[in-house]
Amino acid sequence: MPAHAATAVSCANIAFIKYWGNTDEALRLPANASLSMNLAGVETETTVTFVDNLAADEVFIGGAAQSGTPYDRVVGNLDLIRERAGLRAFARVESKNNFPAGAGIASSASAFAALSVAGAAAAGLKLTEAELSALARRGSGSAARSVPGGFVEWGPGQPGQPDSSFGVSIAPPGYWDLVDVIAVISQKHKIVGSTGGHALAGTSPLQAARVGSVPDRLERCRAALLARDFDHFAEVVEADSNIMHAVMMTSAPPLFYWEPITLAIIKAVRRWRAEGLPVCYSIDAGPNVHCLCPGEHAAEVERRLRENLDANRLLVARPGGPARLLG
Ligand code: PMV
Numbered sequence: 001m002p003a004h005a006a007t008a009v010s011c012a013n014i015a016f017i018k019y020w021g022n023t024d025e026a027l028r029l030p031a032n033a034s035l036s037m038n039l040a041g042v043e044t045e046t047t048v049t050f051v052d053n054l055a056a057d058e059v060f061i062g063g064a065a066q067s068g069t070p071y072d073r074v075v076g077n078l079d080l081i082r083e084r085a086g087l088r089a090f091a092r093v094e095s096k097n098n099f100p101a102g103a104g105i106a107s108s109a110s111a112f113a114a115l116s117v118a119g120a121a122a123a124g125l126k127l128t129e130a131e132l133s134a135l136a137r138r139g140s141g142s143a144a145r146s147v148p149g150g151f152v153e154w155g156p157g158q159p160g161q162p163d164s165s166f167g168v169s170i171a172p173p174g175y176w177d178l179v180d181v182i183a184v185i186s187q188k189h190k191i192v193g194s195t196g197g198h199a200l201a202g203t204s205p206l207q208a209a210r211v212g213s214v215p216d217r218l219e220r221c222r223a224a225l226l227a228r229d230f231d232h233f234a235e236v237v238e239a240d241s242n243i244m245h246a247v248m249m250t251s252a253p254p255l256f257y258w259e260p261i262t263l264a265i266i267k268a269v270r271r272w273r274a275e276g277l278p279v280c281y282s283i284d285a286g287p288n289v290h291c292l293c294p295g296e297h298a299a300e301v302e303r304r305l306r307e308n309l310d311a312n313r314l315l316v317a318r319p320g321g322p323a324r325l326l327g
Helices: 068-085 108-122 131-138 141-146 194-201 207-225 230-249 261-272 295-308
Strands: 005-017 022-025 032-051 056-061 090-097 151-154 165-173 178-184 280-282 289-293 313-317 323-327
Touching: 005 056, 005 108, 005 141, 005 207, 005 230, 005 261, 005 289, 022 194, 032 178, 032 207, 032 313, 056 068, 068 090, 068 108, 068 131, 090 108, 090 280, 108 131, 108 141, 108 323, 131 141, 131 165, 141 151, 141 165, 141 194, 141 289, 151 207, 178 295, 207 230, 230 280, 230 289, 261 280, 261 289, 261 295, 289 295, 295 313
Parallel strands: 056 090
Antiparallel strands: 005 032, 005 323, 032 090, 032 151, 151 165, 178 289, 178 313, 280 289
């Protein structure tokens, strides 16, 4: 085996056009294409070491040994890597996030992107970016978008073909200085995570309408992004977030990810934009509000979030690069 250990770092990402629901749960083939931006500095660092005499895989996140579902999901990706590399050894996986645990920032995208890149390298595999992205997708769909850099589009692929659905960068991080000011809202009780949520998407009568209308929003979003046209970008990003949450709220059982402060921030952001401050919102499977704005307005957006709202914590991220190997 040419390499036994490798370390990789990957950014989280925020989707402008959301992924919600799968056509194939086992392969994690998404119901629709999506588009996102990597978040610089919101990162997971993961070391994978294949060790000849281990009796089983070992998984540590932030130093804590994992078991149950988080462990099984990591082992699932390691199995795919072992199968590809013709390897039998078990691995030790040590992963840490540089953002606060339990802050409700989705860590699965950065986690599975870093795990796939480090794991493949440690196993001596030479995979293309598309193959690494498709591998990361098997652990968490949105991780497919954290492998390439900057602004990334991820297509649904073809039925039954696991390697046909992967992320592709459509613009590098420096293309547009968009900033994500994340209002981190504490979540008192854990609700259904995204893997469980995807499985419920099809129970909403609105999911078909959402999926059917994605191509139009995706095209408008890509065009606005490539033209750096914030006004059109803001409109379509908010519309896409709203329709995903409409699906969530109308699935059986319904999923209500928002807290009262989430809606207060939504309303404030729309008021600020009407008053001339270019900012819009997007919300994932949690109560946090991602406030997106051109870089020159980030300080003002931060100031207003701090002064006007009881946002307990803010994280600020600019467009981030691809998942990368360290060393
Ligand atoms: O990759 P997952 O299974 O955590 O799903 C992500 C789902 C959303 O964050 C709500 C939307 C998205 O496209 O990132």
